[in-house]
Amino acid sequence: MPIPLAPVGLQHFLVLGTALFSLGLFGALSRRNAVAVLLSVELMLNGVNVLLVAFAKYTVSAEMLAGQVFAIFIITVAAAEAAVGLAIILAIYRLRRTVQLDRLDIING
């Protein structure tokens, strides 16, 4: 265990990133509002980004900044995902007047 106020190292950031990821996972599974689920997914992506940047700084790798490059691509994908996700949510809202996930059973037939 990292003792409190030990010099901050890789493991501190890894534990933090994992905590953010788990919080986001809990939110994505437990919220009923579709927009809240999207927000939780953003939190999960951020947790992963913290891990990648921490690895880029602290661990040995062939390419020095590969972790940060990967984090940039994750931010790009998050932007694309948010745009398409919100467009889908708006379209569904127009159709059903709700974004409550357990009422969106159109696909059930």
Next chain:
Amino acid sequence: MDLTALYTTIAFYVFALAAVVSGAAMIVSRNMVRSALWLVATLGSVAALYLLLSADFLAVSQVLVYIGAIMILMLFAIMLTPGQVDIPTQARGQQVAAGIVAAAIFGISVSVVLSHDWKLRPDVFDLPTTWLLGTLLFSTYVLPLMIAALLLTAAMIGALVIARED
């Protein structure tokens, strides 16, 4: 411990605590607008943590792209779906199950993180990264960069088509 390390440690704990607390507040607050604003606080703290990890470019892109663009998009979505700001969370049973899954993943990952013998870099890595990242993106990672550009274009066109009023 020298003074810089002390400041780094204090900054880490302040921003890590801020990120986790506002993340938790985002998950529990039922009002969507408050949820979104708590997420902004989390994203800002994560940007500060990027600075601690000597990722200056990423810290600024985090503020510009996440806080500046994505969160505005989210707030628009919240405001364009009136009457949906205050939806209750899932039933108690699913919440307990979600808590168990998230806690299990957290526990397993933390135990792996703390027990694994990471290959640490011997030298301290502390460089301005913008120039290096630009060089990397347009040499080694030029194909992924072009694919990302295509993805963004496709996503924008797709979002327009899906959200259009017929």
